[in-house]
Amino acid sequence: MKITQISIFLENRKGRLYDVCSLLGANQVNIRALTIAETESFGVLRIVVDKSDLAIKLLRDNHFVANFTDVVAIEVPDKPGGLASILKVFSDNDVNIEYMYGFVEKFTDKALLVMRFEDADFAQQILAKHNIRVVAEKDIEGL
Amino acid sequence: MIWRQDVECAAPADLKALQSEYLRKLIPYIYHNCPVYRQKLDAAKATPDKIKSIDDIKRLPFTTKEDMRDNYPFGLFCVGQDRINEIHVSSGTTGNPTLVGYTKDDLKLWGDVMARVLGCAGAVPGDTIQIAYGYGLFTGGLGFHYGALEMGLRIIPTSSGQTARQLKLMKDFNSKIIACTPSYVLYMAEEAKELGVDPAQGNWKIGIFGAEPWSEAMRREIEGIWNMLATDVYGLSEIIGPGVAQECHHKDGLHIFSDVFYPEVIDPKTGQEVPEGEDGELTITTLTKQGIPLLRYGTRDIVSIRYDKCRCGRTSPRISKIKGRTDDMIVVRGINVFPSQIEHVLVGIEGTQPHYQIIVDRQAHKLDEVEVLVEVEQRFFSDEIKRLNEIRDQIRREIENVLSIGVKVTLVEPKTIERSMGKSKRIIDKRAL
Numbered sequence A: 001m002k003i004t005q006i007s008i009f010l011e012n013r014k015g016r017l018y019d020v021c022s023l024l025g026a027n028q029v030n031i032r033a034l035t036i037a038e039t040e041s042f043g044v045l046r047i048v049v050d051k052s053d054l055a056i057k058l059l060r061d062n063h064f065v066a067n068f069t070d071v072v073a074i075e076v077p078d079k080p081g082g083l084a085s086i087l088k089v090f091s092d093n094d095v096n097i098e099y100m101y102g103f104v105e106k107f108t109d110k111a112l113l114v115m116r117f118e119d120a121d122f123a124q125q126i127l128a129k130h131n132i133r134v135v136a137e138k139d140i141e142g143l
Numbered sequence B: 001m002i003w004r005q006d007v008e009c010a011a012p013a014d015l016k017a018l019q020s021e022y023l024r025k026l027i028p029y030i031y032h033n034c035p036v037y038r039q040k041l042d043a044a045k046a047t048p049d050k051i052k053s054i055d056d057i058k059r060l061p062f063t064t065k066e067d068m069r070d071n072y073p074f075g076l077f078c079v080g081q082d083r084i085n086e087i088h089v090s091s092g093t094t095g096n097p098t099l100v101g102y103t104k105d106d107l108k109l110w111g112d113v114m115a116r117v118l119g120c121a122g123a124v125p126g127d128t129i130q131i132a133y134g135y136g137l138f139t140g141g142l143g144f145h146y147g148a149l150e151m152g153l154r155i156i157p158t159s160s161g162q163t164a165r166q167l168k169l170m171k172d173f174n175s176k177i178i179a180c181t182p183s184y185v186l187y188m189a190e191e192a193k194e195l196g197v198d199p200a201q202g203n204w205k206i207g208i209f210g211a212e213p214w215s216e217a218m219r220r221e222i223e224g225i226w227n228m229l230a231t232d233v234y235g236l237s238e239i240i241g242p243g244v245a246q247e248c249h250h251k252d253g254l255h256i257f258s259d260v261f262y263p264e265v266i267d268p269k270t271g272q273e274v275p276e277g278e279d280g281e282l283t284i285t286t287l288t289k290q291g292i293p294l295l296r297y298g299t300r301d302i303v304s305i306r307y308d309k310c311r312c313g314r315t316s317p318r319i320s321k322i323k324g325r326t327d328d329m330i331v332v333r334g335i336n337v338f339p340s341q342i343e344h345v346l347v348g349i350e351g352t353q354p355h356y357q358i359i360v361d362r363q364a365h366k367l368d369e370v371e372v373l374v375e376v377e378q379r380f381f382s383d384e385i386k387r388l389n390e391i392r393d394q395i396r397r398e399i400e401n402v403l404s405i406g407v408k409v410t411l412v413e414p415k416t417i418e419r420s421m422g423k424s425k426r427i428i429d430k431r432a433l
């Protein structure tokens, strides 16, 4: 089951991350997970929020370039080797991960990781086959 | 030295008689050999019988860069291609480049006016010149080469680049004259210092700099660092290449070789000549060229002109340094850069034109740098850095292909490029000229 990530183009300028966070915060949008990928001149902010449709509208209305990206949120046993066991499944099955990052807060005894796959559908088949639990959109909204 | 005493120091009345004689021959020649011009002359009622003296030049139609482009490649030629001995092309706005073709006599003329340039700068036969303008389709390198051959100089044809070798050849062959762009000679000074060479102890005593705008402050800097006389040369490939005008050692305006390149300074709004000393567009008629003679060609360069005799003895009129451009073309490292070229590339890649801005700057290391800011748009945005870098690199490569100079491309957020009247300001020239 895929969930929606919002990707936002940001220049490496002071205060731009704050601008995004305060815009969403002021409109009661909660950021559940967040990561920034940077180059020397620009970065891409990737977030998972509880109200994606509202968030993207707010961002675009405020002249941010923002897109939806399909990602998968995976439950990872919060113990030594927990992540490794899942990565092994991907590696064995030639599933390519573009990038991944963690959720801000835990809501079970498991850690939650956002993963962006080269081929999300194929990744989901593999996840299902190996009984790795993924989190649904409605779970995120209810966090 | 004054290479052509007879014309460079001619009494004004004699000069005028010569110009009139040339123009009386030129108009029938063009009229009978170039259908495009024949039509223009007919339309302007400036048929050969009407042109009796140089004063009648006002009856002639103007020629623009667009005329050259529209009639690419051979429409403005007055001779068959079998009589063309050399061609050069320079970058145009979009699509067609500007093509110039020289007959054997045109090449002789080029050698002659370039010898005048060299003499005006202070060269005498036997001197050694290092030509560090690019050799090739750009007219800089070969123009200087022909002039130096004509005068009988010893030529070191280094072309541009390879700075360490330039410095070694300067020393090993004791070259007295350096010809290159002004930014390149400053760049070489930096390199020299890094190599432990004191530029002030260098051999170059005369510099002939052009192909890009430069200021009096830059002149002082060059003269101070290199301990040389730095002079300004003017030209454009449509007219001949370098060799249209040159400063003498008084550095008080550029002597324009008006016996062959007849200058008028025109108000672009009215099409009328401005009073002496006032600014306008330099407009040139090539009085003796055969391949592609041009009538009242608008150079788009803003200058003023004066006709008084110079302390050096020359009577040829003097134009000021270029004070601006009538369009927004910029010259970077000798290359003409038009915003439309960059638009073309962006539209090709993105389908429509994103907002963009060209920033030209000259940093401490002295070579002009071009940065193109491109506003990221929804349709080519990706969550993957890899993909964004690919787009940026593709834009960079394609712009570099079109302009033939290195550029930096930076992706910026929407609405960050300054707009005036809804249009983005396309060029920011930060060079301290």
Ligand SMILES: [Zn+2]
Binding pocket: B248, B249, B250, B255, B310, B311, B312, B313, B314
């Ligand atoms: Zn003079």
